[in-house]
Amino acid sequence: MIAGSWPRLARLIRALRDGFANRQRLLLFHGRARRGHGGVLKQMYPAMTTPVALTIAGSDSSGGAGIQADLKTFAALGVYGASVITALTAQNTRGVTGIHAVPAEFVTAQMDAVFSDLEVGAVKIGMVAQAASIDAIAAALSRWAFRHVVLDPVMVATSGDRLLASEAVDALRTKLIPLATVITPNLPEAAALLDEPMAASEAEIESQGRRLLSLGCRAVLVKGGHGEGAESIDYLVGADTTIALAAPRLPTKNTHGTGCSLSSAIAAGLAKGEGLENAVRNAKAWISAAIGAADRFSVGHGHAPIHHFHKFY
Numbered sequence: 001m002i003a004g005s006w007p008r009l010a011r012l013i014r015a016l017r018d019g020f021a022n023r024q025r026l027l028l029f030h031g032r033a034r035r036g037h038g039g040v041l042k043q044m045y046p047a048m049t050t051p052v053a054l055t056i057a058g059s060d061s062s063g064g065a066g067i068q069a070d071l072k073t074f075a076a077l078g079v080y081g082a083s084v085i086t087a088l089t090a091q092n093t094r095g096v097t098g099i100h101a102v103p104a105e106f107v108t109a110q111m112d113a114v115f116s117d118l119e120v121g122a123v124k125i126g127m128v129a130q131a132a133s134i135d136a137i138a139a140a141l142s143r144w145a146f147r148h149v150v151l152d153p154v155m156v157a158t159s160g161d162r163l164l165a166s167e168a169v170d171a172l173r174t175k176l177i178p179l180a181t182v183i184t185p186n187l188p189e190a191a192a193l194l195d196e197p198m199a200a201s202e203a204e205i206e207s208q209g210r211r212l213l214s215l216g217c218r219a220v221l222v223k224g225g226h227g228e229g230a231e232s233i234d235y236l237v238g239a240d241t242t243i244a245l246a247a248p249r250l251p252t253k254n255t256h257g258t259g260c261s262l263s264s265a266i267a268a269g270l271a272k273g274e275g276l277e278n279a280v281r282n283a284k285a286w287i288s289a290a291i292g293a294a295d296r297f298s299v300g301h302g303h304a305p306i307h308h309f310h311k312f313y
Contacts, residue, residue, distance in 0.1 A: 057126030058087035064305030065257035072308035073264035093300030104132035121271030152263035178216030209237030254294035
């Protein structure tokens with residue numbers, strides 16, 4: 001035998017013997033687990049706490065906005081998404097051709113089913129369609145004493161089609177806004193909620209934000225996507241402060257579902273335990289990247305959706 005080879009051979013034999021023994025123990029362990037000793041597995045791999053967010057909104061049959069955009073946003077940000085559907089829309093990237101409102105009592109049934117079983121950390125409310133659904137949503141949120149509510153006061157789609165009955169606007173103001181942690185109107189929606197012309201300056205935007213705050217919500221995020229200039233500036237208006245959040249205005253028409261997704265991203269942050277300002281900042285950064293990546297898609301012939309999963313492909 002070559003000098004010095006015996007110690008190496010001995011180490012190899014010991015490694016093979018130990019490897020075989022470990023394999024036998026592993027097989028025994030898995031055999032026990034299969035026979036009902038799952039507690040061992042749970043000790044080794046304890047279940048992680050999963051943040052859960054709920055979207056209450058309408059369905060977009062083309063998948064770019066509404067419930068579909070919300071669930072994609074939750075998934076992209078590491079949050080389990082549940083949903084309550086308030087309306088079905090026949091919709092694509094060019095426009096909305098039909099709306100079928102879900103009966104208010106079935107909206108209630110969906111909410112009760114989710115809240116009675118899942119530990120929901122935050123709720124996002126989008127398209128509510130009709131006054132009866134607003135009553136049902138407000139009643140269920142009050143009954144379940146829910147804390148984090150992000151309200152996107154959806155009135156008109158990107159295509160210009162109306163998504164909220166005009167007679168329901170007052171119910172939105174008086175019944176849902178007071179329950180909200182934050183509301184996220186764009187410039188036209190902020191003006192419509194106040195029955196005023198659209199704000200054209202930073203001072204007017206802040207002033208409208210403060211008047212919306214007086215309706216009872218804890219904060220207002222006035223979105224600047226409909227404004228002009230090289231930057232798209234959103235204004236987070238709170239009781240004592242106004243924070244301007246700027247991002248470059250991107251030259252793309254592919255913005256379908258932007259508002260839905262931003263409000264859902266805020267809800268995802270709140271569900272994960274982030275404070276409101278951090279949740280808004282993180283959501284703004286994420287939505288800006290999703291808009292920036294939107295032109296990677298070629299979906300439809302109108303306003304294509306943003307790229308929810310831009311971090312992954």
